[in-house]
Amino acid sequence: xxxxxxxTVVLLGRSGSGKTTLLRLIxxxxxxxxxxxxxxxRATTDWDPIALRRGIGYVIQEGGLFPHFTVAENIALVxxxxxxxxRRTSKRVRELLELVGLDPAQFADRRPxxxxxxxxxxxxxxxxxxxxxxxxxxxxxxxxxxPVTRAxxxxxxxxxxxxxxxxIVFVTHDLREARRLATRIVLLQSGxxxxxxxxxxFLRIDHPEVRAFAATLDSTPAGQFQPAQTPGAPGDRx
Amino acid sequence: MSRWQFFVAHxxxxxxxxxxxxxxVSISMLVAIAIAVPLGMFxxxxxTLRSIALGIASVxxxxxxLALFGFLIPIPFIGGIGTRxxxxxxxxxxxxxxxxxxxxxxxxxxxxxxxxxxxxxMTENQILWRVRLPLALSVILAGIRTSTIITIGVATIAAAxxxxxxxxxxxxxxxxxxxxxxxxxxxxxxxxxxxxxxxLALLERRLKVT
Numbered sequence: 305x306x307x308x309x310x311x312t313v314v315l316l317g318r319s320g321s322g323k324t325t326l327l328r329l330i331x332x333x334x335x336x337x338x339x340x341x342x343x344x345x346r347a348t349t350d351w352d353p354i355a356l357r358r359g360i361g362y363v364i365q366e367g368g369l370f371p372h373f374t375v376a377e378n379i380a381l382v383x384x385x386x387x388x389x390x391r392r393t394s395k396r397v398r399e400l401l402e403l404v405g406l407d408p409a410q411f412a413d414r415r416p417x418x419x420x421x422x423x424x425x426x427x428x429x430x431x432x433x434x435x436x437x438x439x440x441x442x443x444x445x446x447x448x449x450x451p452v453t454r455a456x457x458x459x460x461x462x463x464x465x466x467x468x469x470x471x472i473v474f475v476t477h478d479l480r481e482a483r484r485l486a487t488r489i490v491l492l493q494s495g496x497x498x499x500x501x502x503x504x505x506f507l508r509i510d511h512p513e514v515r516a517f518a519a520t521l522d523s524t525p526a527g528q529f530q531p532a533q534t535p536g537a538p539g540d541r542x
Numbered sequence: 543m544s545r546w547q548f549f550v551a552h553x554x555x556x557x558x559x560x561x562x563x564x565x566x567v568s569i570s571m572l573v574a575i576a577i578a579v580p581l582g583m584f585x586x587x588x589x590t591l592r593s594i595a596l597g598i599a600s601v602x603x604x605x606x607x608l609a610l611f612g613f614l615i616p617i618p619f620i621g622g623i624g625t626r627x628x629x630x631x632x633x634x635x636x637x638x639x640x641x642x643x644x645x646x647x648x649x650x651x652x653x654x655x656x657x658x659x660x661x662x663x664m665t666e667n668q669i670l671w672r673v674r675l676p677l678a679l680s681v682i683l684a685g686i687r688t689s690t691i692i693t694i695g696v697a698t699i700a701a702a703x704x705x706x707x708x709x710x711x712x713x714x715x716x717x718x719x720x721x722x723x724x725x726x727x728x729x730x731x732x733x734x735x736x737x738x739x740x741x742l743a744l745l746e747r748r749l750k751v752t
Contacts, residue, residue, distance in 0.1 A: 331661055357663035368658030372676045372751040381662055417752050431662070441661075 305490065305497060309438070312465055312472040314482040316517065317492035323475040326492070327441050330473060331360045343439070358382055361432030361440040361470075365447045367424040369416040375401075375427050376412040382435040400430035405460060422453040429461065433468070440465075442474045446481065458484050479517045482506075491517065545722040552726060556711070560730045563707035566625065566697050567734075570632035571690055578637045579682060582644025583670060592645065599638040607635065607696045611703045628697070628705035635696055636689040643685025647678030680750040687742040694735045698727065 307313050315323040328334040329341045332348040340347040348356060369378050376397045377384075383393045401408040404426040416424055425445060432440055446454045446461075462485050465472055476482055482489050483503045491499040491506075493513045501509060507518050549556065578599075585592035605613070610631045614621045620630045651674055659669045701709030711727030 333657070333661055354663045354665055357661055360661075362658065362661035364654055364658060364661075366654055368652075368654035370655060370659070370673060371652075381664075385662070385664060385668065428658075 305500070307471060307473065309471050310469050312474060312485055312487045314474045314476060314486035314489050315492060316476060316479060316482045316489055318477060320494075321492040322495040323477075323492050324443055325495075327443055327473060327475050330439075330441055331357050331362060358386065358435060359437045359439065361434075361437045363425075363428045363432045363440070363442040363445040365444045366421070367416070367428030367431075369424055369427055369431070371416050373416075374412065375406075375414050375416070375419070378416065378427055379430045379434050381431055386435060396434060397430075400433055403433070403464065404430045406430075420453075421449050422457060425449060425457060429464070433470075438471060440470045440472045442472065444475055444477070447476070454481075461485065479520055545725055548722040549726055556708075556726055556730060559706065559708050559710055559727065560734070562705075563694075563697055563709075563731065564734065566628060566632065566700060566705060566707050567690065567693050570629050570636060570693055570697070571686070573629065574633045574636035574640055574689060574693075575686060577633070578640035578685075579644050582641050582648065582682075583675070586645060586648045586670070586674070587666065595641060596638075596645070599641050602634045603638045607631070607699050608702060610634065611699060615703060623704045625700075625705045627703055628700035632693050632697055632700065636693050639688040639692070640682070640685040643688075644678065644682050647681030647685075648674045650681070651677050677751055680746050683742060683746040683749055687739060687746065690738045690742060691735050694731060694738060698731055 315326055317323045325334060329336055329348065330343060332341075332351065332353045335349055340349070342348070343351065343356065343360075370381075373381075376394070379397045379400055380388075380393045383396060388396070397412065398408045401411060406423060406426055411419075411423070411427075416427070419427065428445065432442075446457050449457060458481055465485070472485075474482075474485055483506070486503045489499075489501060489503050489506045490497055491511075491513060498513050499506070499509045499511050506514065581595055585595050602610075611628065614627045614631055615623065621627050648670070655673065655677070656669065659673050664672070697707055698709035698712055701707055701713050708727040708731045712724050715721065715723030715725075715727065
């Protein structure tokens with residue numbers, strides 16, 4: 305499998321299908337037992353793991369924010385590790401807070417426990433983008449949000465992703481989310497890639513696991529689903 | 543002589559003994575913290591060393607305190623009669639709760655936070671000092687609090703090997719079968735323990751990160 309610069313690849317699959325494992329192979333939280341993962345044409349095992357990870361943003365469910373840091377300190381994590389000077393760091397923090405739609409004056413000094421789930425997730429995205437890494441890994445980042453906030457975040461994030469032109473690898477088990485964000489959907493089952501296509505063509509693939517996921521879009525029984533522009537449009541035929 | 547009269551008549555002796563007691567406890571606690579916290583930080587990623595360290599600290603804690611003081615008397619350099627031996631015994635006694643809480647505090651951290659730290663490219667050392675340690679402080683302090691209270695109590699036995707402190711009154715009172723004399727040592731020791739408990743609990747709440 306190859307991921308090109310600027311793509312938003314969504315890894316889709318059930319729990320345990322290997323999507324998170326694949327994601328963690330990219331920033332070497334895991335090392336491959338055989339074969340190799342190349343990042344910028346270099347095997348992850350040849351990279352210094354610290355240097356590799358500082359060049360890759362990482363967002364997880366619930367944000368994984370540091371509870372003892374303020375919002376600004378959380379966002380400034382990688383710039384601080386990279387010894388940016390104060391002025392450059394605080395300028396970057398302001399930019400990022402604005403990018404994710406939070407007022408810097410109001411939020412910079414708060415602690416994560418004073419934020420809503422959606423706000424925490426925004427900070428998680430801002431933190432991942434802080435040192436402007438070319439690659440962004442996202443592990444079900446919006447999984448713990450309520451459906452309304454979730455849809456909001458997906459819309460905004462799709463917009464940010466388009467503007468910044470990052471290479472994004474996004475893990476989800478939600479086909480709707482995959483269709484909203486992906487330039488390519490990769491479906492995994494028991495550790496194997498079973499389908500890989502543009503979101504428009506994904507539902508036309510004739511594979512039982514694709515049909516199983518298609519069936520989650522509405523109440524239409526699997527196999528009868530018609531590729532439609534508006535998700536959920538085909539009604540109940542029973 | 544009533545208990546109160548005894549107390550009033552010997553107030554300067556009692557005050558002196560309280561100060562000696564406080565000094566014994568403070569020095570012992572500082573040494574114990576200086577050993578147990580770094581040790582806990584060191585063994586947190588090293589499972590074999592961790593079981594050895596916790597094992598030794600647990601065994602030390604099971605030795606009856608009077609016996610521990612006795613064992614130390616014949617040992618050269620750290621042993622003998624007096625304050626130094628008492629401090630060694632008190633330190634050995636205070637290690638376990640601090641060591642255990644340091645280890646638990648450093649380990650019991652939201653896995654999402656640790657994963658994020660690692661994935662953002664923090665080194666093991668940066669994670670230990672900037673993430674684990676600040677988040678573990680209140681738990682470590684809870685261990686220090688437990689240890690302090692134990693040490694204030696055990697330090698009364700230090701009088702048996704000539705280290706002074708409030709235990710002097712207790713031992714003398716037992717020998718004289720006089721509860722007035724026993725209470726002159728026991729009441730200040732209890733008050734010290736209550737005071738230390740309250741102050742450290744306050745500090746602990748302040749350090750807690752939610």
